[in-house]
Amino acid sequence: GQQVMQIPQYQHVQEGEDFTTYCNSSTTLSNIQWYKQRPGGHPVFLIQLVKSGEVKKQKRLTFQFGEAKKNSSLHITATQTTDVGTYFCAGRSGATNKLIFGTGTLLAVQP
Amino acid sequence: GAGVSQSPRYKVAKRGQDVALRCDPISGHVSLFWYQQALGQGPEFLTYFQNEAQLDKSGLPSDRFFAERPEGSVSTLKIQRTQQEDSAVYLCASSTTQGLAAAEQFFGPGTRLTVL
Numbered sequence: 001g002q003q004v005m006q007i008p009q010y011q012h013v014q015e016g017e018d019f020t021t022y023c024n025s026s027t028t029l030s031n032i033q034w035y036k037q038r039p040g041g042h043p044v045f046l047i048q049l050v051k052s053g054e055v056k057k058q059k060r061l062t063f064q065f066g067e068a069k070k071n072s073s074l075h076i077t078a079t080q081t082t083d084v085g086t087y088f089c090a091g092r093s094g095a096t097n098k099l100i101f102g103t104g105t106l107l108a109v110q111p
Numbered sequence: 112g113a114g115v116s117q118s119p120r121y122k123v124a125k126r127g128q129d130v131a132l133r134c135d136p137i138s139g140h141v142s143l144f145w146y147q148q149a150l151g152q153g154p155e156f157l158t159y160f161q162n163e164a165q166l167d168k169s170g171l172p173s174d175r176f177f178a179e180r181p182e183g184s185v186s187t188l189k190i191q192r193t194q195q196e197d198s199a200v201y202l203c204a205s206s207t208t209q210g211l212a213a214a215e216q217f218f219g220p221g222t223r224l225t226v227l
Contacts (some may be wrong), residue, residue, distance in 0.1 A: 032204060043154065045215035088153050097142065098167055099216065101153035103116065 002027045004091050006102040014110050019076040020107035023089035030092050032065055032072045033099065038085040046074075079109045113137070115219035117203050124193045130224045132188045134203030142206040143186050144216060145178055149199045159200075160186060193226045200224070204207045 003026045010088070013019055031050045035043035047056055049072060051063035056063045062075045072089055086106045090099040116135045124130050136143050142161055146154035147170075156170040162183040171178070175193075180186040190197055200223050204216035 042218040042220050043204075043216075044218070048214055090153075096167070097159055097161075098156050098169070099144075100156065101146075104153045 001091060002091075002093055002100050004089060004100050004102040006087075006105050008105055009103065010106045010108070012109045012110065013079050015081060016078050019083070021074050021087050021089075021102055021107075023072040023074075023091075023102050025070045025091050025093070025100075027070070028095045029069050030094065032069075032089055032091045034063060034072075034074055035090060035101075036085050037088065037104075041085075048068045064102060073089050076107075077104055079107070081109050084109050085106060115203055115205055115217050117201075117219040117222050119222060121223050121225075123227065125227055126194060127222070128193050129191045129222065130193055131190065132190075132201050132224070134186045134188070134205075134219060135216055136184065136186070136203070136205030137207075138184075140205035140207055140217070142208065142216075143180055144204045144206070145186070145188050145206065146202040147172075147199045148202055148221070154202055166194060190224075193224075195226050198224055198226045 002060040006023050033048045034046040036046055037043045047063050052069050053067045060077045064073045076083055086104045088104045089102040118133045122130055129212045144159050145157040147157055158178045159167040159176045160180040163180050175191045200221040202221045206216045206221045208214050
């Protein structure tokens with residue numbers, strides 16, 4: 001079945017450093033979403049990417065969708081302690097409403 | 112306005128017991144999803160409703176799992192004869208849209224199920 005992998009599993013950075021997580025799907029995606037889950041919390045939607053090669057920015061966050069629509073990345077510039085949490089990509093393929101979540105990347109930020 | 116709510120927030124069951132988990136989606140949301148999240152893992156899709164119709168139940172692990180949304184609003188996930196491997200957080204999410212245009216999902220706080 002469809003699998004969505006993320007790397008790295010865990011990243012520890014000093015506050016102010018940049019951070020990137022990569023998401024790879026075994027199948028072509030119709031669209032991809034990114035969610036953030038704080039420790040002990042629930043996933044919160046960040047963004048959706050639909051078009052091949054699409055790039056979207058939200059303040060210090062930059063999201064990219066690969067040309068082949070099988071991979072995506074999230075880059076955070078100048079991390080802050082409020083960025084702590086697990087970042088999940090979640091993809092849809094074909095004519096389905098089902099989201100397949102990635103394995104997640106846990107970000108720790110040291111002040 | 113109110114978000115997605117789930118009850119109970121925590122449930123401890125003895126192996127073999129039946130449990131029922133409730134989800135109240137955001138009012139007016141057409142789509143409702145159930146996910147299972149094991150510790151340190153991403154949410155895994157269980158089932159999807161569009162109004163009262165269960166359109167996809169491909170993620171339900173076994174026939175011990177059953178979900179319903181009889182009036183197109185509140186949903187219940189029932190697990191019969193619970194086993195230790197059922198221990199996880201069960202997340203409910205709702206969305207305004209459906210089909211390929213479906214956008215963000217709003218998640219509830221989850222129910223943490225522990226089976227002893």
